[in-house]
Amino acid sequence: MAKVLPDLPLDKVFDYLIPAHLAAEVRVGTMVRVPLHGRRVGGWVVGLATEASTDRPLHPLAKVTGWGPPADVVALARWAAWRWAGRPAKLLATASPPRAVRALPAAGPAELPAAPGRLGPGVTVVRVPPAGDVLPFALDVAARGDALVLAPSVSAAAHLADRLRRDGYRVALVPEQWGVAAAGGCVAVGARAAAWAPRPALGAVLVVDEGAEAYQEERAPTWNARDVAVERARRAGVPCVLTSPAPSLEALGYGRLVVPSRTEERAGWPIIEVVDRRREPPGAGLYSSRLVALARAATPDARLLCVLNRRGRARLLACTACREVVRCEACGAAVEGVDGGLRCRRCATERPPVCLACGATRLATLRVGVTRAREELELLANLAVAEVSADSAAGPPPAGVPILVGTEAVLHRAAGAGAVAFLDFDQELLAPRYRAAEAALALLTRAARLVGGRGAGGRIMVQTRLPGHEVLDAAVHADPSRLAVVEAARRAALRFPPETAVAVVSGQAAPAFAAAVPTERGVEVLGPNNDRWLVRAADHRTLCDALAATPRPPGRLRLEVDPLRM
Numbered sequence: 001m002a003k004v005l006p007d008l009p010l011d012k013v014f015d016y017l018i019p020a021h022l023a024a025e026v027r028v029g030t031m032v033r034v035p036l037h038g039r040r041v042g043g044w045v046v047g048l049a050t051e052a053s054t055d056r057p058l059h060p061l062a063k064v065t066g067w068g069p070p071a072d073v074v075a076l077a078r079w080a081a082w083r084w085a086g087r088p089a090k091l092l093a094t095a096s097p098p099r100a101v102r103a104l105p106a107a108g109p110a111e112l113p114a115a116p117g118r119l120g121p122g123v124t125v126v127r128v129p130p131a132g133d134v135l136p137f138a139l140d141v142a143a144r145g146d147a148l149v150l151a152p153s154v155s156a157a158a159h160l161a162d163r164l165r166r167d168g169y170r171v172a173l174v175p176e177q178w179g180v181a182a183a184g185g186c187v188a189v190g191a192r193a194a195a196w197a198p199r200p201a202l203g204a205v206l207v208v209d210e211g212a213e214a215y216q217e218e219r220a221p222t223w224n225a226r227d228v229a230v231e232r233a234r235r236a237g238v239p240c241v242l243t244s245p246a247p248s249l250e251a252l253g254y255g256r257l258v259v260p261s262r263t264e265e266r267a268g269w270p271i272i273e274v275v276d277r278r279r280e281p282p283g284a285g286l287y288s289s290r291l292v293a294l295a296r297a298a299t300p301d302a303r304l305l306c307v308l309n310r311r312g313r314a315r316l317l318a319c320t321a322c323r324e325v326v327r328c329e330a331c332g333a334a335v336e337g338v339d340g341g342l343r344c345r346r347c348a349t350e351r352p353p354v355c356l357a358c359g360a361t362r363l364a365t366l367r368v369g370v371t372r373a374r375e376e377l378e379l380l381a382n383l384a385v386a387e388v389s390a391d392s393a394a395g396p397p398p399a400g401v402p403i404l405v406g407t408e409a410v411l412h413r414a415a416g417a418g419a420v421a422f423l424d425f426d427q428e429l430l431a432p433r434y435r436a437a438e439a440a441l442a443l444l445t446r447a448a449r450l451v452g453g454r455g456a457g458g459r460i461m462v463q464t465r466l467p468g469h470e471v472l473d474a475a476v477h478a479d480p481s482r483l484a485v486v487e488a489a490r491r492a493a494l495r496f497p498p499e500t501a502v503a504v505v506s507g508q509a510a511p512a513f514a515a516a517v518p519t520e521r522g523v524e525v526l527g528p529n530n531d532r533w534l535v536r537a538a539d540h541r542t543l544c545d546a547l548a549a550t551p552r553p554p555g556r557l558r559l560e561v562d563p564l565r566m
Contacts, residue, residue, distance in 0.1 A: 002026055002061060003047035004034050007089050011081075015052045017060040026061070031068040031096060035059050044068050044092050066102045067182060069095040070198050076232055077196075083231075083540065085503065085547040085559040086221020095196035097178035107200075108170040108185020119144070119204060119239040123230055123255030126243045127480065129268020130445045131453035132260070134208050134243050135163055141241065142169045142187045144203030148232070149189045150225055152212035153412075160208070161189040172197075192217065195225035195232070205233040205240040211248035211438060213564055222560045230254055245445040246480035248438055249488055250498050259481075269478035270451045270458045272444070276467040278323050286373055286423045287380055288463055294419055295381040298402040302418025305450065306405040307443070308373050309427050316426055317342075318465065321360035325426055325465045329356055331494055334430035337363075345432030347494060348529065373423060374405040388413055411446045420447035421461040429469050433565050434496040437471050437487050444475045495536065497562065501543040504563045505533040509555035517550050534566070 003013045016034050018026050026032070030045045040062055052058055069077065069092055077091040119140050128134060141147040142164055149164075151157035161171045164187055172180035174190040174197040181188040184200035192215050207215075207226050215225040226242065227250075233240035242251045245268075259265065275288045286308070287295075298304035316334055317326040328335050328344035329351070335342040343350045354361055370389055378385040386398045388406035397404050397414055404410050411420070422428070428440040444460065451458025462472060474483040492499045505514050505527075514533040517525050523546045527533035537543035540561075547559065 001049045001052055001058065002030075002032070002045045003049060003053075004032060004043045004061075005046045005089055005092070006034070006036055006041050006043040007093065008036075008041060008043075009087065009089075011087060011089075013046060015049070015054060015058055017058045019060045022061055022064050025064045028071040029068040029074050031065040031100070032061050033063040033065060035062055044074070044089075044096075046074055046088075066100040067097065067104065067179070068092070069196065070182070070200070072232075072235070073196055073198065076228070076235070079231065080223050080228060081221065082544050082548055083227075084221035084223045084561045085544065086223070090221060091196070091223065094193050095198075097182075098175050101179045101182070104179050104183040107183045119241065120256075121239060123233070123240045123242065125210075125247050125251050125255055125257045126241060127247060127257065127259045127265070128243045128245060129260065129265045129453070129478065130245045130448035131268040131270075131456070132245075132264075134206075135160070135167075137206055137241050137243060138164060138187075138208075139167060139169075141204035141206045141239070142167075144238070146184050146199040146201045147187045147204050147206070148194070148197060148199055148202060148229065149187060149206045150194055150208060150215070150229055151189065151191055152209045152214045154191050156208070157190050157194070161187075164189065192225040195228040202232065202236040202238055204238050205229050207240070207242045210242040210244050210251050211246070211442065213439070213442075216562070216564055218564075220558050220560065222562060224562060226251070227562075245448070246438070246441045246474070246483065249484065249491065252484065253498055266478045267455060268453045269475070270448050270454060270456070270460055272460045272462065272472075272476050274467050274472055274476065275461060275463045276465075277463055278465045278467070281320070281323060285376070286463075287377065291421055291423075291461060291463060292380050294421060294459075294461060295377060295383070295403055298381070298383060298418065300400045300402050303401075303414065303416075304403045305410050305414055305417045305420045305447070306373065306377065306403065306423055307408055307410060307420065307447070308370050308405065308423045309407050316430065317363045319355035319358060319360050320362045320364050322355060322358040323465070324355060324357040325430065326355060326363055327430065331434075331490065332430075333432050333436065334426075346434060346436075370406055377403060377405060408443060408446075411443070411450065414450060416452075417447075417450045417458070419459045419461065420451055421463070422447075423463055425462045425464045425472075426466055429464070429466055429471055434491070434494070435564065437483060440471045441474060441480065441483055444471070496566075500536050500538060501540040501561075502537075502563070502566065503535045503543060503547060504560040504566060505535060505558070506531060506560075507556040507558045509553045509557040512553040512555075513550060513557055516553070518546050521546075 002016050033040050073095050077088050081088040161173045164171050170186040172186045172188045174194045182198035188197040210226045330349040331347045333346035374385050374387045384401050385403040386401040388397050388404050388410040470483050470486040474480050521542050524536045
C-alpha cells in the first residue's frame with residue numbers, strides 16, 4: 001500500500017493499493033493521481049506500508065505521474081512544515097519537477113577530481129569581499145560529488161553554472177534540469193527553489209550571499225533556502241559553506257567564521273565617500289556640491305548610478321534647529337508624527353515631538369521622489385539622465401546614457417558602473433524594520449560589486465545626516481564585523497531575532513488563533529498591532545511546537561515565521 005498526501009489544503013494522508021502494473025514505479029516521493037471524494041487529484045507517495053490504517057475498502061492508485069522528490073527531501077519537507085508552520089504539500093510542490101519526469105537520464109561519471117580538503121565538517125561561514133570570487137568555493141564543493149550550490153538569483157545561478165561547466169564539471173541547472181539532478185553525478189545549481197533539488201548522494205552544500213532576501217519565500221510557509229540547505233547538510237553529515245560580504249547574524253550563529261586578510265578584504269571594497277549633510281537645512285535639495293561634480297564627470301563608459309529608495313520606507317523628520325534626523329531613543333529607527341507626538345514604526349515607542357539632540361520642538365519633513373530627482377540632476381549636470389525603477393520598462397537600462405537614477409532596481413539591472421551615489425541613505429539606515437542595518441549594508445555591497453574593488457578605480461558616494469552610523473563605519477573600513485557587534489547587542493536588547501524566534505499572525509482568523517496559542521515555556525503573544533499579532537519564544541523549537549499545537553480556526557490565516565519585515 002502507498003500512503004499518499006494529496007496536493008490539497010489539508011495534511012491528511014490516505015492509503016491506496018498499488019496495482020501490480022505500477023509497483024515498479026512507486027517509491028517514496030513518486031507523484032501520483034488518486035481518486036478522492038469522487039474526483040482525481042494529484043499527490044505524493046510519502047510512505048509505503050503492508051497494513052492499512054483504516055478498515056474501509058481501499059482504492060487503487062489511478063496513475064503514476066512521474067518521479068518526485070526523493071525520500072530524504074520528503075522527510076525534509078515534513079521538518080520544514082513544522083519549522084515554518086505550513087503545509088507539507090506546498091513544500092513538496094516546490095521540490096517537484098516543473099514538468100512530469102517519467103524516466104531519468106544516465107548518471108554522470110562516478111570519478112571526480114579529488115576534493116582539495118579545505119572544507120571542514122559542519123557549517124563554515126566565509127566572508128568574501130564584494131569584489132571577491134566565489135568560484136573557488138563552488139569548485140571545492142563540486143569536487144565532492146553530488147554537490148548543491150545556491151545563488152540568490154536565476155541569472156547569478158546560470159552564470160555560476162556556466163563557469164563550473166567551463167572547468168569540466170557536469171552541471172544541472174534546476175529546476176529546468178531536475179531530471180539530470182535526480183540522476184546524480186553532477187553539481188545542482190539554482191536559486192531559492194534549488195534548496196529542494198534531488199541529490200542521490202549529497203556531497204557538500206554552498207550558499208552564495210546567504211543573507212540575500214531573495215532566499216526567503218514571501219508566501220506562507222515563509223521558508224528560507226539558506227536554513228533549508230543548512231538542515232539538509234546536517235542531516236546528510238556533509239560540509240556546508242555560507243558565503244557573504246557581510247554575513248547575517250543568523251549565519252554567524254550556525255558555525256565558525258572565516259575571514260580574509262585585512263589586505264585582501266580592503267582591496268575587495270571600493271573607496272566609499274561619506275557626504276555629511278547635517279549642516280544643510282532640511283529641504284536644501286538632494287544634491288551636494290560633491291555629488292554634482294561627480295555627476296558632471298560621468299560618461300556612458302563610466303556611468304553614475306544614483307539610488308533613491310522611497311517605496312516602503314519611512315518619511316524622515318529633521319530638527320529645524322540643529323538639523324539632526326529625529327530618531328527613536330530605544331532602537332534608533334526613524335519616527336513618525338502621530339496624534340501630536342512621535343511614534344517609532346519599528347518598536348512602537350512613543351514620545352512628545354522633541355528633538356533628543358537639542359530639545360527643540362520644530363520638526364520638518366524630508367520627502368523625496370525618483371522622478372523629481374532625475375529632472376533636477378539633468379539640469380545640474382547638463383547630461384542625459386534616465387530613470388530606472390521596478391515600474392520602468394524591463395530589460396537593461398538605455399544604452400549611451402551616462403547617468404541613471406532610480407530605486408535599488410538600478411543596482412540589479414545595470415551591468416556595471418564607474419560610480420554609485422546614494423542620494424538619501426538615511427531612508428535605508430532608519431527604515432522601520434528590525435533588519436534595516438543589514439539591508440542597508442547589503443545595498444552597499446551590491447553597489448560595491450558594480451564598481452569593483454579599490455584597484456578598479458570605482459567609487460561609492462553616500463549622502464547622509466548620520467555619518468557616524470555603524471553601517472557606514474563598517475563599509476568605510478571594509479570590516480562588516482563592526483556592524484555585527486553593534487547589531488547583535490541591539491537585537492538582544494530589543495529581543496529581536498536571532499536573539500528570539502518570532503512569528504507574525506494575521507488574517508481573518510488571527511484573533512482566534514492568537515487567543516489559542518499556548519503560553520507555556522515562555523511563549524509570548526503580543527498585539528494586536530495593525531491587526532497583526534506577534535508570537536515570540538526563546539528559540540525555534542519552542543515557537544514551532546507552540547504553533548503546531550494550536551488548532552487552526554476557520555477563515556483566512558497567515559503565519560510568517562522569521563518575517564523579513566517586522
